[in-house]
Amino acid sequence: MALTKAHNRMIAGATVNVLDYGAVGDDVTDDTVAIQAAIDSLAGVGGTVYVPSGIYKISAAIVMTGTKGISFVGDGSESTSLKQGTNTVPIVQASGNFINIEKLTLQHSPSVDYTKTNAIALNLVDTVSHSSFRDLRLNGSAYGVKLTTKDTSAAAVFSCTFDNLYILPYAHTGIQLTAVNSGSTGNVFNNIYINGFKGSPATAQNTEVGVYLSGMTESSWNQLNVEHAQLANAFVCYGGETMVINSLHIEGVTPRSGPDGTNANYSGYIRSTNKALVINGMSIINSFYNSAYTASYSVFHSISGSKAEFHGFVTRNNAKTGTVITDFYFADSVANNGYCYLWNGVDSDGAGVVEFNLESNLFINGLEEMTYVVTATPSTSGTITLQAGADTMRYAKVGRMVTCQGTINVSSIASAVGSSISLNLPFPKLNIPESSEGAGAPVTYYNASAYSVIPAYVPTSATSNFQIVIDPSTLANAHTFSIQFSYIAA
Numbered sequence: 001m002a003l004t005k006a007h008n009r010m011i012a013g014a015t016v017n018v019l020d021y022g023a024v025g026d027d028v029t030d031d032t033v034a035i036q037a038a039i040d041s042l043a044g045v046g047g048t049v050y051v052p053s054g055i056y057k058i059s060a061a062i063v064m065t066g067t068k069g070i071s072f073v074g075d076g077s078e079s080t081s082l083k084q085g086t087n088t089v090p091i092v093q094a095s096g097n098f099i100n101i102e103k104l105t106l107q108h109s110p111s112v113d114y115t116k117t118n119a120i121a122l123n124l125v126d127t128v129s130h131s132s133f134r135d136l137r138l139n140g141s142a143y144g145v146k147l148t149t150k151d152t153s154a155a156a157v158f159s160c161t162f163d164n165l166y167i168l169p170y171a172h173t174g175i176q177l178t179a180v181n182s183g184s185t186g187n188v189f190n191n192i193y194i195n196g197f198k199g200s201p202a203t204a205q206n207t208e209v210g211v212y213l214s215g216m217t218e219s220s221w222n223q224l225n226v227e228h229a230q231l232a233n234a235f236v237c238y239g240g241e242t243m244v245i246n247s248l249h250i251e252g253v254t255p256r257s258g259p260d261g262t263n264a265n266y267s268g269y270i271r272s273t274n275k276a277l278v279i280n281g282m283s284i285i286n287s288f289y290n291s292a293y294t295a296s297y298s299v300f301h302s303i304s305g306s307k308a309e310f311h312g313f314v315t316r317n318n319a320k321t322g323t324v325i326t327d328f329y330f331a332d333s334v335a336n337n338g339y340c341y342l343w344n345g346v347d348s349d350g351a352g353v354v355e356f357n358l359e360s361n362l363f364i365n366g367l368e369e370m371t372y373v374v375t376a377t378p379s380t381s382g383t384i385t386l387q388a389g390a391d392t393m394r395y396a397k398v399g400r401m402v403t404c405q406g407t408i409n410v411s412s413i414a415s416a417v418g419s420s421i422s423l424n425l426p427f428p429k430l431n432i433p434e435s436s437e438g439a440g441a442p443v444t445y446y447n448a449s450a451y452s453v454i455p456a457y458v459p460t461s462a463t464s465n466f467q468i469v470i471d472p473s474t475l476a477n478a479h480t481f482s483i484q485f486s487y488i489a490a
Helices: 002-009 032-040
Strands: 014-017 026-030 047-051 054-058 062-066 070-074 080-084 092-097 100-108 120-129 132-139 141-148 156-158 161-167 170-178 188-195 209-214 219-227 233-238 243-251 270-272 277-285 288-290 300-303 307-316 319-321 328-331 339-347 361-364 367-373 376-378 381-386 392-398 401-417 421-424 443-446 451-454 465-468 480-488
Touching (some): 032 047, 092 100, 170 188, 188 209, 376 381, 376 401
Parallel strands (some): 120 156, 141 170, 188 219, 219 243
Antiparallel strands (some): 376 421, 381 401
16 A cells, blocks of 8 residues: 555645545544645645545645646535644645635534634635635634745735635625735636525624625635625725626625724625726625615715615615615715716616715716706806706716706895806816807707807816896896806816
């Protein structure tokens, strides 16, 4: 037997069986040393470590390190289990290139709480690349998958594939991949199911985050489910660019305070600073929203100029409590050029998908469509007051082309003097030469006795107003302007 093992170590792509190294898999014997010996036998050569059906008790982390391509394969997550009895260490640690782990259950037993920060089912260490993690059940850990670093100067996951991960239950974060000095790129996640259940919905774990990403770029998700937990956030994406999620499902979740139970840190089921986040198909159902956890409650919380697109957005059967509730919240994104596109959204909870706290730009159906309050100013002196409720115009912006339309009513005037009146624009005009004939459009004017058409234009000498050519002193209460014009924004 010893000769056979030595022979296998010399054969690239060899398969070794943990039973041949003394593992038992009877849920009684400590199999840590035997399993590690099987893995170490392929160091520098590569190959497959086969773990037959059974429950393999371990007391330390199983370590996979190297660049020669080692596979660690069970008989299926319902058949082969690594059972970690030490609640302060990971189950499997992987570092390096061309690592494959599949068809296993990784479980902490008993299940741990959020304070056990090293209780990680699948611990990726330093840099992991060109590797795959498939058909895994991650059970009872604080973290399902977590990237950590021994060398604080670098940590990244790139060109890796995560397929069919079933994370249930977890105590802190389902998946946490926090890059150090960036470098996490080109990853693919398929069919990821994260559930905070601990027996039943009534005993859902007081978890922290479903998915937490930092510094990850150019990666995609195909079917992500975050369900049945008390969450600070369901999906967090800090930094990075180009993140695509195809089908995001959030169900049965409630907001929560911080992991210590005191710090209110809930700020949206989706929180992002990513510069190109695209979500195709998103549903939030049977969940609870409570504005008491934060003044900036939201379904989607954008900070630092996040740019996001939602294609197909549905909320259904959710309970909302509190007065400061908004579906889309944008913080400081005016200064940081943040925006959000909404395509084909439906809110069955009654508020509509354009329920938002707007500190930046919201784009609906590929357009930016909003209203703005109009003010009217005589060109020389005096004041013009517009009627409340009839002082608002709608605009649509595509690229830099802005079209404004609406009807405004005069409420009163005071000592108005000049040759025209000026109306403010929703965006400054690009300062390019334009003739008065071509820059604006005729305005329909009703003076309480008859309609007339008068010229209007965006002046070449100004960038912030639209001018109607009419003597403001002739205006009176109830005089009405029906306006439509276009211009190029700066």
